[in-house]
Amino acid sequence: MLLRTEGLTRHFGGMAALDGVDVEVREGEILAVIGPNGAGKTTFFNVISGLLRPTQGRVMFRGQDITHLPAHEVARRGIARTFQTPTLFMESRVIDNVMVGHRLHTRSGFWDAILRTPRHRREENESLERGMAALETVGLDHAADLPVRSLSQEARKRLAIALALATGPRLLLLDEPTAGLHADETGTIARLIEKIRASGITVCLIEHKMRMVMGLADRIVVLSYGRKIAEGTPREIASDPAVVEAYLGGEHVA
Numbered sequence: 001m002l003l004r005t006e007g008l009t010r011h012f013g014g015m016a017a018l019d020g021v022d023v024e025v026r027e028g029e030i031l032a033v034i035g036p037n038g039a040g041k042t043t044f045f046n047v048i049s050g051l052l053r054p055t056q057g058r059v060m061f062r063g064q065d066i067t068h069l070p071a072h073e074v075a076r077r078g079i080a081r082t083f084q085t086p087t088l089f090m091e092s093r094v095i096d097n098v099m100v101g102h103r104l105h106t107r108s109g110f111w112d113a114i115l116r117t118p119r120h121r122r123e124e125n126e127s128l129e130r131g132m133a134a135l136e137t138v139g140l141d142h143a144a145d146l147p148v149r150s151l152s153q154e155a156r157k158r159l160a161i162a163l164a165l166a167t168g169p170r171l172l173l174l175d176e177p178t179a180g181l182h183a184d185e186t187g188t189i190a191r192l193i194e195k196i197r198a199s200g201i202t203v204c205l206i207e208h209k210m211r212m213v214m215g216l217a218d219r220i221v222v223l224s225y226g227r228k229i230a231e232g233t234p235r236e237i238a239s240d241p242a243v244v245e246a247y248l249g250g251e252h253v254a
C-alpha cells in the first residue's frame with residue numbers, strides 16, 4: 001500500500017466536508033476520485049497534501065504517519081499535486097516555471113545563490129536537468145524557452161503536470177487535469193497520465209469526465225457529501241446503485 005487514509009474527517013464550521021473516509025492507494029495504480037460537486041474531493045487532496053489539517057483521522061504514506069506534516073515536507077516525501085487552477089508565471093519561460101518546482105528538493109540557501117557556491121551551481125544544473133526531463137515527459141521540451149503566455153490552454157495543463165513531476169514524486173495527485181478542455185485534448189492528457197504511470201509513478205486523480213475516468217482508471221472511489229459511498233473497478237462503479245443515486249439525486253449529471 002502506498003497511501004492509506006483512516007477515518008479522514010474535516011469539518012468546516014458545522015459541516016463535514018470529509019466524514020470518516022478510508023481510502024487506499026495501491027502502488028502503481030491509477031485511482032480516480034469522483035463524486036458530485038461539493039462531495040469533498042478537493043478537500044481530500046488538500047488534507048493528504050498537508051494544505052489542510054484533518055479534524056480527525058490519519059494519513060499514512062509508505063508506512064509513515066504524515067498527517068501533521070506541513071505541505072513542503074509532504075512534497076519532499078514524494079507526494080506532488082496539481083491544482084484546478086494552476087499558478088504559472090505567465091511572463092517567465094516554461095523551463096523557469098519547472099525549475100521552481102525542483103528547488104523544493106535543493107538545499108542551497110540565500111548565501112549559496114549570492115556567492116555562487118559549487119553546491120549552488122551543482123543544484124542549478126540538477127534542477128535544469130530534472131526540469132528538462134519533466135518537460136520531455138509532457139512533450140514540452142521544445143517549448144522550454146518560450147514564455148508561458150504563448151502556450152495553449154491544453155499545453156499549460158501539461159506544464160502544470162511537469163511542475164509536479166519535477167519534484168520527483170512517488171504519488172501524483174491531479175485535481176481535474178482536463179477541466180475546460182475539448183474531447184481530443186482530454187485524450188492527450190489521458191495518454192500522458194498513462195505514460196506517467198508506466199514510468200512508475202502512482203496517480204490519483206479527481207475527474208468529472210466519466211468517459212475518461214472509465215477508460216483510464218484501474219479503480220474508482222466515489223465520494224458524496226464527504227463520505228465514501230462506493231469503491232471498485234470502473235465496471236463495478238458504473239452499475240452501483242448508490243453511485244447512480246448520488247449522481248441522479250443531485251443536480252449534477254456527468
Ligand SMILES: Nc1ncnc2c1ncn2[C@@H]1O[C@H](COP(=O)(O)OP(=O)(O)OP(=O)(O)O)[C@@H](O)[C@H]1O
Pocket residue numbers: 012017035036037038039040041042043044
Ligand atoms: N476552505 C473552506 N471553507 C469552508 N468550506 C469549504 C472550504 N473548502 C471546501 N468547503 C466546503 O466543503 C465541501 C466540499 O468541498 P470540495 O471543494 O472539497 O468539494 P469537491 O468535491 O472538490 O467539489 P467540486 O467538484 O465542485 O470541485 C463544500 O460544501 C465546500 O463548500
